[in-house]
Amino acid sequence: xxxxxxxxxxxxxNSHLISYPTPMNLNYSWNWxxxxxxxxxSQLVTGxxxxxxxxxxxxxxxxxVQHIMTDVPSGIILRYAHANGASLFFIVVYxxxxxxxxxxxxxxxxxxxxxxxxxxxxxxxxTAFIGYxxxxxxxxxxxxxITSLATAIPVVGKHIMYWxxxxxxxxxxxxxxxxxxxxxxxxxxxxxxxxxxAALHQYGSTNPLGVNAQSSTLAFxxxxxxxxxxxxxxxxxxxxxxxFFYPDLLGHPDNLIPANPYSTPQHIVPEWYFLWxxxxxxxxxxxxxxxxxxxxxxxxxxxxxxxxxxxxKFFILTxxxxxxxxxxxxxxxxxxxxxxxxxxxxxxxCCTAFLFIYLLGILPLIGYFETTVQSSNK
Amino acid sequence: MxxxxxxxxxxxxxxxxxxxxxxxxxxxxxxxxxxxxxGPLDFVERPQQPAGxxxxxxxxxxxxxxxxxxxxxxxxxxISMSPTPYIKYDEHHHKRFAPGTEGRPFAxxxxxxxxxxxxxxxxxxxxxxxxSLSAAADTMAVSSLEVDLSGVEEGSTITVKWRGKPVFIRxxxxxxxxxSAEVALSELRDAQKDxxxxxxxxxxxxxxxxxHLGCVPIAGAGNYHGWFCPCHGxxxxxxxxxxxxxxxxxxxxxxxxxxxxxxxxxx
Numbered sequence: 001x002x003x004x005x006x007x008x009x010x011x012x013x014n015s016h017l018i019s020y021p022t023p024m025n026l027n028y029s030w031n032w033x034x035x036x037x038x039x040x041x042s043q044l045v046t047g048x049x050x051x052x053x054x055x056x057x058x059x060x061x062x063x064x065v066q067h068i069m070t071d072v073p074s075g076i077i078l079r080y081a082h083a084n085g086a087s088l089f090f091i092v093v094y095x096x097x098x099x100x101x102x103x104x105x106x107x108x109x110x111x112x113x114x115x116x117x118x119x120x121x122x123x124x125x126x127t128a129f130i131g132y133x134x135x136x137x138x139x140x141x142x143x144x145x146i147t148s149l150a151t152a153i154p155v156v157g158k159h160i161m162y163w164x165x166x167x168x169x170x171x172x173x174x175x176x177x178x179x180x181x182x183x184x185x186x187x188x189x190x191x192x193x194x195x196x197x198a199a200l201h202q203y204g205s206t207n208p209l210g211v212n213a214q215s216s217t218l219a220f221x222x223x224x225x226x227x228x229x230x231x232x233x234x235x236x237x238x239x240x241x242x243x244f245f246y247p248d249l250l251g252h253p254d255n256l257i258p259a260n261p262y263s264t265p266q267h268i269v270p271e272w273y274f275l276w277x278x279x280x281x282x283x284x285x286x287x288x289x290x291x292x293x294x295x296x297x298x299x300x301x302x303x304x305x306x307x308x309x310x311x312x313k314f315f316i317l318t319x320x321x322x323x324x325x326x327x328x329x330x331x332x333x334x335x336x337x338x339x340x341x342x343x344x345x346x347x348x349x350c351c352t353a354f355l356f357i358y359l360l361g362i363l364p365l366i367g368y369f370e371t372t373v374q375s376s377n378k
Numbered sequence: 379m380x381x382x383x384x385x386x387x388x389x390x391x392x393x394x395x396x397x398x399x400x401x402x403x404x405x406x407x408x409x410x411x412x413x414x415x416x417g418p419l420d421f422v423e424r425p426q427q428p429a430g431x432x433x434x435x436x437x438x439x440x441x442x443x444x445x446x447x448x449x450x451x452x453x454x455x456x457i458s459m460s461p462t463p464y465i466k467y468d469e470h471h472h473k474r475f476a477p478g479t480e481g482r483p484f485a486x487x488x489x490x491x492x493x494x495x496x497x498x499x500x501x502x503x504x505x506x507x508x509x510s511l512s513a514a515a516d517t518m519a520v521s522s523l524e525v526d527l528s529g530v531e532e533g534s535t536i537t538v539k540w541r542g543k544p545v546f547i548r549x550x551x552x553x554x555x556x557x558s559a560e561v562a563l564s565e566l567r568d569a570q571k572d573x574x575x576x577x578x579x580x581x582x583x584x585x586x587x588x589x590h591l592g593c594v595p596i597a598g599a600g601n602y603h604g605w606f607c608p609c610h611g612x613x614x615x616x617x618x619x620x621x622x623x624x625x626x627x628x629x630x631x632x633x634x635x636x637x638x639x640x641x642x643x644x645x
Contacts, residue, residue, distance in 0.1 A: 049510055071515035074506045 016201060018221030021214070023207035026224065029103070030205065031231035032096035037193060038232055039089040042239075044186055046082040054134065056179035058172045061136035062258045080247040081239075086128050087250045088239055090273035093124065102322050104311025105206050111305035112199040118301045120192050125274070127185040130178040132271055137255035141264050143178070144170045152291040169261065210311040267339070275336025276329055280355070282340060283348030293352065300359040307364040317370045325358045521645050527581060528640040535597040537586060540644050544586035544594055545632060546605070547642075550616060554603065555579045558617040565621075568628045572617045575631050583634050583642065584618040590625035605629070 004010040004018075053072050055064040068075035097117070100106055106114030133143040147164050151157040166173025207213045218224070242249065250272060254265045270278050277294055284290040310318065332351045338344045475481065513521075523540045525547065530536050535548040550558075558572035558579075576582050586594050586605075593609035600606030601622060602615035612623030619628040634644040 045507070049507060052511065053514070067514065067516065071517075072510060073512055073514065074510040075514070077506060078510060 016197075018219065018225075020201070020220040021204065021217035022220045022224055023205055023213035024216050024218045024223075025207050025209060025213065026205065027208050028227075028231065029095075029099040029208070030224075031228055032092050032099060034228045035092045035231055035235050036089065036096055038235070039085060039092055040186065040189060040193065043082060043085050043089060044190070046078050046085060047183070047186065049078050050082055051183060054179075056134070056176055058136060058175055058259075061134065061175060065135045077243065080243045083251060084239065084242045084247060086131065087271070087273065088235070088242070089124065090128070092235070093121065094273070097121070098326065101309070101325070102311065102319075103206060103208060103313065104210060104309055106305040106309055107311070108305065109203050110200065110206070112202075113196060114305045115302060116192060116196040116199055118298065120189060120196060121301075122298065123185055123189050123192065125277075127182060127189065128271070128273065131182045132255070133178055134175070134182060135255060136175065136259045138257045138259060138265050138268065139252075139255045140170055140259040140261075141268050142270050143174065145268075146270075147174075149287075149291050152288040154288075171261075206311075208313055210313050269337050272333065272337070275334070276332040277336075279332040279336035279348050280352045282336070283345060283352045297355070297359070300356070304359065304363065307360070308367045309363050310367045315366070315370045318366050321358065321362055321366060324354070328354050328358070523644045524637070525642050525644060526640060527642060530581075537597075538644075540585075540632065545644060546582070546584050546586045546597060546618070546629075548582045548597075548616070550580060550582055554616045557603070558615065561615065561617075561619075566628075567620050568626065570617075570619060570628055575617055575619075575628070577634065577636060581642070582616070582618060583632065583644065584629040585632055586629070588612055588625055589620065589627040589629065590623070595629075 004014040050068060053064060053068045053075065055061060065079065068079050070076075072078070100114065100117070106117075129142070129146065132139050147170065148161060150161040150164060153160060162168060164174075165171070166177060204214065204217075252269065252271070254268060257265070269275065277297075280293050280297065281290040284293050313319075328351050331347070332355070335344055335348050335351065521541055523538060523545075525538055527547065527549070530547060530549040532549050533551050533554075535546055537544045537546055539545075555572070561572070563569040563571065573579065575584075588595050588607040588609065590607065590610055590612050593607050595605035595607040595612070595614060597605055600613040602613050604616045604618065604621075605614040606612070607614075607623065607625065610624050612625035613621050614625075614629055615621050617628075618631070620626070632644050634642050636642050
């Protein structure tokens with residue numbers, strides 16, 4: 001009997017990675033999942049290596065990062081690969097999610113895939129946020145602002161905030177627990193990713209046509225292995241150009257100033273991948289409502305598979321509205337980095353409103369209005 | 379047994395009408411399939427199906443694809459046991475390579491080139507990762523230590539920290555130097571002449587770690603006017619050589635040089 005049929009481990013690898021039946025019409029939009037796995041691996045490796053040199057104490061953290069940049073062999077590569085790797089991780093995951101929106105990947109029976117995916121997104125956001133604070137630059141103000149959101153909770157909000165901080169302001173206890181969580185959560189992410197793929201493999205991948213493709217499948221290994229490799233090579237090229245030629249392009253110079261608890265920089269903004277959330281938060285003048293709005297965004301993401309999120313192929317109106325949704329999210333990201341003026345506030349409010357209308361109104365209803373191409377031609 | 383005999387006699391009677399209806403179909407399908415097996419691969423060159431032929435499906439072709447006298451297996455068994463690469467795709471808008479021009483050499487060159495690049499990338503990644511664990515520039519910077527000996531009085535020992543380890547520097551008296559030189563090499567567990575252990579015999583520079591299991595010996599103690607290690611009782615003489623006790627080697631002499639009459643650089 002052949003080895004990969006006889007040995008349990010190899011047989012599992014074979015059945016899920018090599019001979020797994022995959023629809024033969026998958027396009028490059030399906031590459032992003034494996035690319036996300038690759039970025040997670042890259043972050044894990046660079047992160048573990050960085051942790052050998054980083055010191056998690058308020059008096060040494062900033063200097064330890066400079067030590068990594070100048071003294072540690074290849075430290076500059078490790079640091080930039082980790083920082084830009086986070087940005088790339090988010091780019092890949094955002095495109096992956098957009099694929100899910102466009103092709104309706106989360107519709108039944110793949111609800112669990114979608115839900116685990118949203119959980120992964122949440123864990124990624126938390127991990128990236130606390131990771132950004134670790135160099136103890138001016139991003140520590142971002143930590144102060146976001147953890148202060150806990151005060152939105154009535155009565156016990158302030159005490160929860162002190163509990164989160166481990167003190168009365170963002171200081172050494174906060175940094176230490178951030179470091180601990182930042183090291184732990186990526187392994188949780190790895191486990192969640194395995195769960196995500198297991199959930200997918202219950203029913204197999206969807207395909208661009210959105211119809212049942214189980215009669216026309218190919219083995220994953222020989223065909224989509226090389227295709228994924230091509231995607232990996234392109235991503236590696238882009239990653240390398242970023243890390244070696246434009247390493248500070250996606251960062252903010254404020255983070256290169258040591259943390260000063262007595263003055264906040266004028267243009268403090270979160271990293272680019274949080275700007276859309278930041279815009280939603282700022283567009284609602286009421287603090288508690290702003291926090292609720294963000295919570296509502298994620299709640300609606302969780303609920304999407306159950307309130308009908310059909311795919312866009314052959315559904316022309318759905319495709320156009322998806323385009324509007326994409327433009328809306330991009331506009332929100334742009335607004336998140338701008339100063340608050342009456343114009344930007346109003347735009348932010350409109351964009352947030354459209355986001356909710358799209359997620360909770362348009363997506364469920366469009367399925368009823370637009371059924372098939374044939375019926376709309378009649 | 380009897381049943382088999384009955385079936386055997388009945389078979390020809392049953393199969394005859396079947397053969398009469400299926401026959402022409404079977405022959406047509408067989409000819410299609412055998413043409414695919416033996417004929418040219420290029421679709422353009424294959425003989426076109428005569429107009430009006432009713433059976434063009436892949437399934438019907440496969441069902442009775444049987445070259446004459448080739449095998450006794452039923453067609454479906456034969457197909458499943460020896461699948462052929464001759465899958466009938468819809469190729470009306472495809473263009474195939476002419477046989478022999480598929481470009482395998484070029485493709486293999488490209489793949490091999492790629493594999494060389496993957497190998498270099500893997501080597502680079504491993505090297506960068508493994509070497510990132512080696513000493514950082516600041517550690518290397520403190521790996522050399524300059525010591526000013528002008529403060530060390532004759533007959534006294536100072537201890538300095540070098541590369542995280544204690545280093546004993548003893549300003550020896552002439553009597554001590556004489557004593558060290560007179561020791562017979564045969565008496566020593568680790569035979570070394572005193573002149574080989576000190577650049578300038580007036581100053582003895584040794585690493586203050588016992589060669590037994592790593593404790594720091596005490597100066598001015600022991601039976602040989604040198605050092606005594608309290609952990610397991612090793613005695614070192616005034617040249618730092620092991621004389622008594624479990625230690626196997628003399629105290630290590632680090633790399634050092636005199637940059638001035640009273641200044642040394644260790645490491």
